[in-house]
Amino acid sequence: MTTIERITEYLEVDLDSERWRCVRCGHVHGPARESYKRGLLVHRRDPAEIHRPLVDAERYEYTFAPDAQWCQILEYYCPGCAVMVEVEYLPPGHPITHDIELDLEWLKRRVAERAAGTGTEATA
């Protein structure tokens, strides 16, 4: 039996193999003690491709679009099903964020406690 913990809309962790997996397609992204991003595909975008200028960019400096010199959009896709797992807005070249760092021992302890019926009860 495998023990799966849902972590986000598109990410889950198999506590037995200690691997990140895609919720949609089951693709294994890699070691759960590292960033899930390591197993994904990344695409860098000019932010104006998504947040396009709404007032005339030829005429105006500020247009509702982000400034591409200041901000880039990084999109992370599942290599299995191409679902967009995460979007990150960063200044060009800024180190990528290790956004989710799990404590696998804590999760495993809870699984064991719940199996033994000793978990904490929710109170009103």
Added chain:
Amino acid sequence: MATNPTTPDSTEDEAAALEAEVQEFLHKTVLYRGPDREIMRNHKPAPRTALEERAIAAGTDDLTKTIIRNRLQTSANEAKDMLMHIASAPSAKWGDLISGIFTASGDLAVASSSGVLIFSVLAGPPIKYILKHWKDEETVGVRDGDIFMHNDARFGNVHNTDQSCLMPVFHEGELIAWVGTIIHEGENGATEPGGMPSAAESPYDEGLKISPMKIGENFRLREDLVTYFQNSVRDPKLQLEDMRSRLAGTMRLRQRLLEAVEEYGRDAVIAVTRGTLEFTGAEVRRRLAAIPDGKRRVVRFCDNTLREPILLKINCTIEIKGDEMIIDLRGSGPELMNRAINTVLASLKGMIAQVFLTFVWPDLPRNQAAFEPVTVLTDEGSAFDCSAEVPNAVSMMTFFPSFSAVEHCLQKFLYNDKHTGDEAKSTEIHASWWPMINGFLFGGYTQHGYFVGNVMTDINGMGGGARSDRDGEHALAPIFCSMSDLGENEMVEDELPVLCLANRRIMRDNQGFGRFRGGHGHQQVMTFKDSPLWGWMAIAIGSKFPLALGLFGGYGSPCQPLMKVKGVNLLEAMREDRSLTVDDPVALMNERPFADAEYSTAHTGMQFEMAAPGEVYAMSQGGGGGYGDVLERDPEAVVRDLRRDLISAWTARSIYFVAVDAATGALDAAETERLRDEERRARLSRGVPFDEFEQAWTTDQPPAGLPYYGSWADRTVIHAGGPDVTMPADALQPVAML
């Protein structure tokens, strides 16, 4: 003290007496009783007092305590509702205020259930200051009937446009509690009208800076002091009315508290105020313990000082460990010597507590202890923990995005709990709320002949973030006060020489895209008439770098510019040509229907600027962030948004990959599926494996030419304007902006 063994005893006694005299002299002769570091850096409730121990030991039964707690809550709400009706400040009328009951030690135990809950952890410090510095000072003292007031954030407050009224409550000669009310007043005599001066270059440009002080005795305000405060601001009418309003609200709360004491006994009431604090802290700890341990990180960027564009980093790591939370903001940008966006640490904590009290656990009792299990780590001298010598009047520019950072990280913690039993009892998982006050401040003469300076309550219409199971709501509520209102245009136009040409209009494409989309903000197109002198101001960031974050593959929401049409009186032009209209500022800027007018856009940091009648100033509130992958959005929902003009045809096609039949406007389901499959294949072909991408992407330094403030990879090295200027994080110096 070193003693000489040969010195006779009598001399030793004399030396000790002299030492005692010197100590007494030093204690009494204080050069300046400024902001108290010990009080200001500690947000935890004080230990139980002897009075509280005795009261709790008296053993009031739980049912009685519940009745008392509900009664005190109702009383706090009553005082707040009363103030909304009688106070004059525009913000007070629409909910930007709070009232509450404090313990005798100054901890906020029961706050009005709506209102600005930022105050939950920073309304107490001024009382603690009064207790520490003025209670035993023979020229001040704390007695029944005393009235205290304060507004300076360096002593505990959001910013000095907020003014308080605080009163001790005595019972049979013993101090048993404090009661108080706080209102966002607006005008405060700063270098610009309206109370939130972005032109301030030092604390001394920020207007009234009231350290906690006694302003009345025997339940009456001292008229000489009232006159002094009126004399210090541009709107003496407002100052008088609201000093009296706050006193009335505070005295009502005092009356209700004493009625409860009369009915249930002093011990029972004190057991409830103290007990509520302790219960709340314990419940937050229980909930934190239910959330899996671990760390979450995000980096955010404030993109403006309100004077010039900069990139000021918020470096946020949140750790949950057992029943405690550590919010680590070290590595964030340094304080700016002559820009007012710095925040005092206590104000930052207040804003973060707001995440807890309204956006994650709105069921918690409204009090200070909700934040008790949290530790906040900062670099002292950063813009997020600024010194007393730098201005802080528009600290919202740094603490609002900090709110978003914490809000965002908490969602990434809470998702697992939501799916495995919901033991932490949080609200729905959601993407960022729009975290900025995109609305106008104003100053000038009204059509009634009064000089006023204040803020339009349009700032309250921030777009809601998308939820995990539905779209975000439009122009819903500000992040600092979830129950406040936008106000009524007719009332605004009745009081001010202002015309809202196209207000409360939801703007197309102004959303965070996602499987569920963020709510939109509303547009504001302002002009004025019938005034000899009128001007506008704007204090918002987010014109270059998006502010609201998406969640789990959702996009953030767009940037927001300021738009102006000057050099023409639109009202006259429209009177002459009835075909001219202004119902959409974006169309106004693109179509330029008024000949000879000057059309321009700018970032949303605008110092007070005089306008001519009929000139137009416009902006939009921002939208909330999106949730989940855009390709998973229900195509029918996209078509519905298109039909409602919430999105353009371009967005339906290029963002959501939805095909619509041009003739009928109906969904083309087969073509949509084809477009989406094609886009999925395109993602797989353009996506680069992470390691390869990271190697090509990451640089050692911020790009040259970018005005970058804060750490890059190493949180102990703080950049101060670019790649080459750095400071160690433990020895930050204020940065002077040229």
